[in-house]
Amino acid sequence: MPLLVGGRRVRLPRSAAELVREHPPLEERARLLRGQSVRQVGPQGLLYVQQRELAVTTPKDGSISILGSDDATTCHIVVLRHTGNGATCLTHCDGSDTKSEVPLIMSAIKSFSDHTECGRLEVHLVGGFSDDRQLSQKLTHQLLNSRRVGLLLGLHLMWCWNLNPGPLQEQSEFDKQDEDIHLVTLCVTELNDREENENHFPIIYGIAVNIKTAEIYRASFQDHGPEEQLRAARALAGGPNLSTSPLAEPPHFVEHIRSTLMFLKRFPSPANILFPGNKALLYKKNEDGLWEKTSPGS
Numbered sequence: 001m002p003l004l005v006g007g008r009r010v011r012l013p014r015s016a017a018e019l020v021r022e023h024p025p026l027e028e029r030a031r032l033l034r035g036q037s038v039r040q041v042g043p044q045g046l047l048y049v050q051q052r053e054l055a056v057t058t059p060k061d062g063s064i065s066i067l068g069s070d071d072a073t074t075c076h077i078v079v080l081r082h083t084g085n086g087a088t089c090l091t092h093c094d095g096s097d098t099k100s101e102v103p104l105i106m107s108a109i110k111s112f113s114d115h116t117e118c119g120r121l122e123v124h125l126v127g128g129f130s131d132d133r134q135l136s137q138k139l140t141h142q143l144l145n146s147r148r149v150g151l152l153l154g155l156h157l158m159w160c161w162n163l164n165p166g167p168l169q170e171q172s173e174f175d176k177q178d179e180d181i182h183l184v185t186l187c188v189t190e191l192n193d194r195e196e197n198e199n200h201f202p203i204i205y206g207i208a209v210n211i212k213t214a215e216i217y218r219a220s221f222q223d224h225g226p227e228e229q230l231r232a233a234r235a236l237a238g239g240p241n242l243s244t245s246p247l248a249e250p251p252h253f254v255e256h257i258r259s260t261l262m263f264l265k266r267f268p269s270p271a272n273i274l275f276p277g278n279k280a281l282l283y284k285k286n287e288d289g290l291w292e293k294t295s296p297g298s
Contacts, residue, residue: 044289054091071207084119086113124185
């Protein structure tokens with residue numbers, strides 16, 4: 001199950017920059033993506049993905065036509081798409097538990113796929129920058145080069161690291177799968193970096209993917225629902241840091257953290273209050289494109 005670029009099997013070098021230099025179409029696509037203006041995406045047809053979340057849908061979805069995520073500093077946003085049926089999965093990875101995320105994205109795509117369908121799996125990786133703590137570099141390495149994390153291979157890249165078997169190499173369970181993965185977009189870490197006053201920042205903080213056309217573009221989002229604070233609290237409570245890169249955070253970051261902390265203070269044990277009877281909170285899109293609760297709860 002190799003990773004392919006331009007239909008050719010590749011053996012990944014040590015860095016993303018080396019990889020794009022060896023494959024000019026990747027470098028050109030990254031350049032074009034960086035050069036785009038940021039589009040403001042409204043709530044109509046949008047499913048926003050927060051940190052440590054994933055979402056999957058197909059062009060047959062009558063409510064959702066756009067998947068998107070932003071506020072990625074050291075994080076990477078990953079899009080995996082089946083070109084035959086258009087099934088698309090977007091996830092926002094922060095490196096906290098990449099290995100456990102691996103099977104989720106693949107099973108999500110496979111749940112919408114029929115093995116008899118024509119088409120191929122394409123992956124797009126965007127995010128991170130040249131941060132001082134090298135957290136972006138670490139996450140890129142996990143996604144592209146890790147022998148032991150076996151890479152999110154199944155999840156994010158699914159290429160066969162074990163090309164030259166040796167005693168130190170461990171085969172990922174995903175190496176046993178049949179699917180090839182075609183790397184189409186690579187705009188991560190040093191490829192997504194800008195410098196200002198000796199400080200480094202990401203160029204791209206967020207992207208969206210149009211489920212029906214497969215277009216991927218730079219984006220920002222005002223609507224992060226449904227249950228924005230609850231979902232943000234889940235991500236915040238699951239990690240040790242308020243920010244991995246304080247100087248590079250977007251302007252609204254402080255207010256976002258403040259509101260999330262106030263939410264946690266108000267609901268220190270949300271299970272009983274926000275999920276009565278341990279029932280899920282269910283939402284649907286209304287005619288105005290906004291989320292509307294269809295289940296009881298707060």
